[in-house]
Amino acid sequence: MSIMEIIASILIIVGSIFLFLGALGIYRMPDVYNRLQAGTKATTLGAMSLILGIGFLEPSWMLKSLVLIIFIAYSNPISSHALARATYRRGNYPVILSDDKDMDAYQEVVPHEKEKEEKV
């Protein structure tokens, strides 16, 4: 094994482990916001690492791999932000367990509705 293959295999294994952990978070987390947190950050890092590993494995594919990495790095946070905003504005508010009721600072921008019916 050359040195490039060793770097590439470490990157591929780390990337697939992070993809698996992101999907595990999607399956196990209790809330929409927790699922967004787990399913977007971990998956972004996993996909970027795995595609970079493929770029090390085939050096002539490195340019298009970098294009794909840059696209994932800016598109995944945008989509997760749009989803969290849509969920909040739909009336599905995060559950706050502490006594500090001002922790949900976004309610100054979007006031909570009085009666909260469950929208599916």
Next chain:
Amino acid sequence: MMTYIIYIAFALMALGMIMSAIRFVKGPTAADRVVALDTLTTISVSALVLLAYVFQRFIYVDVALVYAVLGFIGVIVIARYLEGAL
């Protein structure tokens, strides 16, 4: 050696796709399903790039790029629709 590493990577990604698909089927609200769809898209893009290496076809990387663009636009459109702005 490289073969086993690719096997392990595909096994982990397949487990992840199965768990995201379970959440996609039984998610309580529509937002849960869209989050699961987003994760499925990202895992599929990675699987396509890995398949491009396995089959030695450079064109599959282009397929992965187009699929990433389409998944991103789909998630944005569904989020705007859920917000009521569409």
